[in-house]
Amino acid sequence: MTGGGPLRSLLRTALARRRRELASLLNGPPGAASRDPIPGGSAAGEDPEETLRRLMVVEWPAVRRAPQDGAARDAYLARVACLEEAARGTDARFLDAWNLAYEAIASWPAALREEGAARRTLERYAALLDHHLAALAGAA
Amino acid sequence: MRTVGLCASLGAAARLWRGLGGLPGIDLRLLLFGAGMLGRARRAEPADWRLAARLFVTRRLAATRRGLDHPATLAWLHARRPEIGLYASAALCPRPVIDGFARGVLRLHLGLLPEYRGRSAMEWSILEGRPTGVTVYFLDAGIDTGREIVLRREVPIGPGPDLAAAVRRLARREAEFFREALVRLRSPGYRPFEHDGRGRRFYAMSRLFGGVVEEAAAISRASGACT
Numbered sequence: 436m437t438g439g440g441p442l443r444s445l446l447r448t449a450l451a452r453r454r455r456e457l458a459s460l461l462n463g464p465p466g467a468a469s470r471d472p473i474p475g476g477s478a479a480g481e482d483p484e485e486t487l488r489r490l491m492v493v494e495w496p497a498v499r500r501a502p503q504d505g506a507a508r509d510a511y512l513a514r515v516a517c518l519e520e521a522a523r524g525t526d527a528r529f530l531d532a533w534n535l536a537y538e539a540i541a542s543w544p545a546a547l548r549e550e551g552a553a554r555r556t557l558e559r560y561a562a563l564l565d566h567h568l569a570a571l572a573g574a575a
Numbered sequence: 576m577r578t579v580g581l582c583a584s585l586g587a588a589a590r591l592w593r594g595l596g597g598l599p600g601i602d603l604r605l606l607l608f609g610a611g612m613l614g615r616a617r618r619a620e621p622a623d624w625r626l627a628a629r630l631f632v633t634r635r636l637a638a639t640r641r642g643l644d645h646p647a648t649l650a651w652l653h654a655r656r657p658e659i660g661l662y663a664s665a666a667l668c669p670r671p672v673i674d675g676f677a678r679g680v681l682r683l684h685l686g687l688l689p690e691y692r693g694r695s696a697m698e699w700s701i702l703e704g705r706p707t708g709v710t711v712y713f714l715d716a717g718i719d720t721g722r723e724i725v726l727r728r729e730v731p732i733g734p735g736p737d738l739a740a741a742v743r744r745l746a747r748r749e750a751e752f753f754r755e756a757l758v759r760l761r762s763p764g765y766r767p768f769e770h771d772g773r774g775r776r777f778y779a780m781s782r783l784f785g786g787v788v789e790e791a792a793a794i795s796r797a798s799g800a801c802t
Contacts, residue, residue: 442704442791449787484775491778526775527702527784534781 447571453537454564460541460548461557483521483529490514490532495539502543512536512552522563530567533560576761579657580605581643581672581680583664585616587749589623591663592630594750601757604655605630607638608648609664644669652676659760661753668714679713679723681756683749685742687727688712689774692719697732697742698788699777701795707732709745711756718776724768726756738792 494511501507515536521529537560540553547553578601582588588605595603607616607627619627630636641648652675660680662668673680686696688710700707711726712719735741759765780788 441794442702442787445787445790449783453783487778488776495779528699528775528777531778531781531784534783535779538782 443571443574450564450568454568457557457561481517483518486514486517487528487532495535498539509552512556515556519559523566530563533563576601576659577655577657578603578659578661579655580661580663582607583609583612585619585623585627587663588636589626590747590750591661592626594754598754598757600761605636607636608643610640612640643672649675662714663749670716673714681711681725681753682714683752684710684712684719685746688719688724689770691777692774693777695780696777698780698785701788701791702784709752711752722770724770725760726752727768732792734796738789
């Protein structure tokens, strides 16, 4: 995902730490990620570059401004879900969209974090982290 | 060459004047603009205030609380028939402003173009293990897509308590980079770097990746290596 041995090592450490935080937030052991689709989460036919742009320019600022706005949260999480496949690749920007989603959700009140779409986003994020941790371990 | 520095802060205006005021062939005026300009000016250094007062009296500096695209501001600009603009603001430059300059408006980008467009370009370069640097280019309506790149220089992240401070310090060197770009632009046989559309647009970085970048930059500084 990034160049350089030391960078890979730093990245692996950071992702592993995030994975443990996430497991704690999900109240489950690492590796228990759900395979259920997230409503609205289809990437078919969409350009990931444009999806990322809309996410970061429109939905992410909106949900940061008003996390209590249910429509803004739904739109944001649906857009994040569209980037699941891209986030498995080598372009770190797409995984970072999920990193930001985690950081947003983690800052929400517990009741909002437990909503279906938010929880499924966290579960899918766990699977993405597992994917990249495995890839980084393989490259070491 | 009639040049106008478009500055969102008094500090930036003072730095531009000190760095470029005596550059041969450059007739420099400064415009301090925007609603936030007064608030930022209150935090300016006394020496910057004294310089600003002197420039104001000699009509080298003008100030307005209006935006750049306000009709009165545009009229002021057009009356000066400027050739080159130097844009010292983080906000997007309105299209009518760009169009008001015969040659165009130069902007400093903290990142190497065309590869690293958009936000946090320094941080993304470090995360991807690529060189850091700065670019001075002519603005167009897009995000760091201006086709004419006048200056492109690799610059290591210098020392500092953290990466954000080092990046801020680099940003305050805008006059040095503008000066280099203007000299280059006016030199015989000037040839721009072409923005060929390569590269990607970057966005705000997460705390997770930001932490990785911070650690990588700290290791790089401690080992004396240039990032």
